[in-house]
Amino acid sequence: MYISLTNRPEEPEEPEGPEGTPTGTKAANGVSSVVISLGVVSMLTDISTESVSAILPLYVTGILGLSTVAYGVLDGLYQGVSAIVRIGAGWAADRGDQPKWVAFFGYGLSAIARIVLLFATSFGALAAVLTVDRLGKGIRTAPRDSLITAASQPKNLAASFGVHRALDNTGAAIGPLLAFVILLLIPNGYSTVFVVSLAFALVGVAVLGIIVPNRGSRARIEPRATSVEPRKNRRRIRWRELNNPGLKRLLLVAGLLGILTIGDGFIYLVLQDRSSFAAQYFPLLYVGTNVAFLIFAVPIGKLADRFGRARTFVLGHVLLLAAYISASLPVTGAAITILCLVLLGGFYAATDGLLAVLATQFTTVDTRATSIAAAQTVVALSRFVSAAGFGILWFAIGRESAMTLVSIAIAIVIPIVAIILRGARPYRADV
C-alpha cells in the first residue's frame, strides 16, 4: 500500500504548520495525505456532478418535457464556460497565495448550484444552474492542481497527480451508476438523485474546507530561506516568469497535440457504427473510459516519475494513436470496443495530470497556478477547435478517411513534439 491517510509524521524535517495544521505528512511511498484529501474532494464532487450529468438528458426531455434544441443549448453551456474563468482563477490563486480558498470558492459554487437544482423546474433555471456549476469547475481546477504540487515531493509529483486523478475518476465512474441505481429503485426519482448529488457536493466541500491545509506554494518552498513576514500574502505576479521558453514550448506542444485530439465522441460514433456492442452501450462508453483512466492513473504516474514526465506525456499520445487505429480497424465485436476504451483511458492517465506537472516545471512557484491554468486552457481551446474542424473533415471526406488522416498527422507530430520538449529546460532546478 503506497497511499495512506495516516497523519503520523514520518519525515521529521517536514516543517510544522501553524496552529498544528496538518501539513501533509508523507506516507511510506511518499504521496502526501493532502493529495489524498484533495483526491477525496474531487471524488465526492465528481460523484455529485456525474450522477446529475448522466440523468440530465432523461430529466430534461422526459420530465421537464423539453426537447432537442433546448437540450442542445444546455450542452453548449456545458462547454467553453469554464475556459473563460480558468486563467483568472489561476492568477487569483497565485496573487493571493491562497489556492485553497480559491479552489474552495469553485467547489462551493458548484455545491450551491446543486441546491438551486432542487428547485429548478424551468429551462432558464436549469441553464443557470449548469452555467454556475461549470464556472465552479473552471475556477477550482488550476488552484487545486497547484495545491497538489505544493503538497508533493518533486520526485513523486507525477505519482501524486496519478493518485489524485485515480480518485477523481473513481467518482466519475461511480456517479452515473449511482444515479441509474437510484432511478431503478425509484422510478422518476430524480429529486432523490439531486439530493444525493447535493450531499456528496457538500461533504466534498467540507473535506476541502476542514481537512486540507491552506498552504500556498511559497510557504512551502521558502519557509527558511527568507524570514517571511506573517500575512504578507499579496504578491506581484511577474509576467516575465510566464514568458519563459520552456513554458512556451509546453503550450505550443499542448496546442499541437490538442488539435489532433479529436474528441472521444467521434471515436464512440465510429465504434457505434462498427459494433453492436458499442451501439448498445453507446451512452455508457465514457464510463468505460473513466474506469480505464482510474486504473492506469497511478501506475502511469509512477512510471512518469522514473521514466520522465515529458517523455511519458508525449508517449501517452501513442496510446491515443492506438485508440484511433483500433477504432478504425475493420473488426467488429465487444473486444475491440473495450480495447479502444482501455487505450483512451490510458491516454488520459498519461496526459491529464502530467500536463499540470509539466506546467509547474517550467515556471516558478509564484506563477504556478497561472501556468497550470494556461496549459489547461490551451488544451481545452485546441480540443474545441479540433472538434469543430474534425466535424467538417468527417463530413467532407468520410469518417474512415478522416480518422486515417488524423492518425497519420498525430504519428508525424509525436516525434516533432518530443524534440520540442527535449529542448525545454525547467525554469528552476525544481525537479
Place this chain on the structure above:
Amino acid sequence: MTSRQRIVLLSAISAAALIVVIVFGTLAYLRSQTALTAPSSVAVIPVTEFAGDRIEFRNTAAGADYGKVASVPLDDASGIRSLSSQLCDRVYSTSTLTMCLTTDAGILTTWTALQIDDTGAHAQSWSLPGVPSRTRISANSHLVAETSFVTGISYAGVGFATETIIATSSGESYGNIENFTLLVDGEQVTAADRNIWGVTFADDDRHFYATAASAGSTWLVYGDLVDKTLTSVRGNAECPSLSPDRSRVAFKKNIGTLNSPDWRIAVLDLTTMAETVLAEERSVDDQVEWLDDATVLYGLPRPDVVGDSDVWSLPADGSGAPLLFIPHAWSPSVVRP
C-alpha cells in the same frame, strides 16, 4: 482547530448529509412503491390487442400501469382506456405496425427502438445512442423513423447531437439521415453541428419532411430518400407533421430566444406557403399529431406532477381554444384501419 476537532466536525457534517439522504431516499422509495403498486388512477381494461378506429398513446396516469401503451376509441376519447403490457417512452402506431422507443432501465441504462407488428411480435429492434425523442410511421406502414439524442459524449466537445434513423418496415435502414446532403436556400451546409430530427412521411415511400438545425437556426426541410437530400423549405420550424390531406404541415416555431425557447404551434399551407399560428398560448414541445384535417393533438407536461402529461386538441385554423382531449397521456397517434 485541532486535528481531532477537524475530524469530529467533518464526521458530523458527513453523518448529517448521510441521514438526510437516507431519510429522503427512503421516503421517496416508499412513495414510489405505493404509487407503483396502487391501482391505476384512471380506469383501464387490460387487453392483448387494440382494435377499431382509435388513438394510441403512452399512459402517464399514476399507478401500476404508468408508461404502458394505451388506447381509447376515436369517437370516445374520454372513455375507459384499453391497456397493453408494452412500456414505451415514445410510441407511434398504424393499424399494422407500432414503433416503440423504450428504456432498458438498469445499472447500465440503455435505450431501444422496437418495431412491433400487428401480432404483437417484435419484428425488429435496434439500440439507441441516447434518450428517445420522436418516432413516426408512414401511412402505408412501409417506412419508420425515429429520433433520439446522442448522450454520453458531451465530454468530448462534440456538443449536442441527435440521431434520426429512417428504415423500412422490412428491415433495411437508410441510416442516420444527418449524412444526407443538406441544402439551405440552395447552399450546402457541411457544419459539424448539423442535426436532423422529427420526421413526417409523405405517401410516396420516398419523400418526407423533417427539422434541420445548425448554428442555432432551424429549418423545415423536404427530404428525399432516393437522392439522399434535405432541402430547406422555410426557417424556424421544428417537428413537422403532415396533415391527413397532405396539404399542410403543422410544426412548432420558436417565438422566444435560443436560450429560453417558447414554442407555438403553426400550420403552413404548402400551396400558398401561408402560415397560421394556432390559439395555444403555452409553449408546446411536441411533434403534433393530426386528429383529422381540422384538428391537431399535442402533449403538454403537467406543471404540478413530475412525469405526468395530458394530450390537448386544438382547431388547426387558428380559431378556438385548446381542449383537454386525453388526460394523463403522452405521444398520441391516430390509428385508422
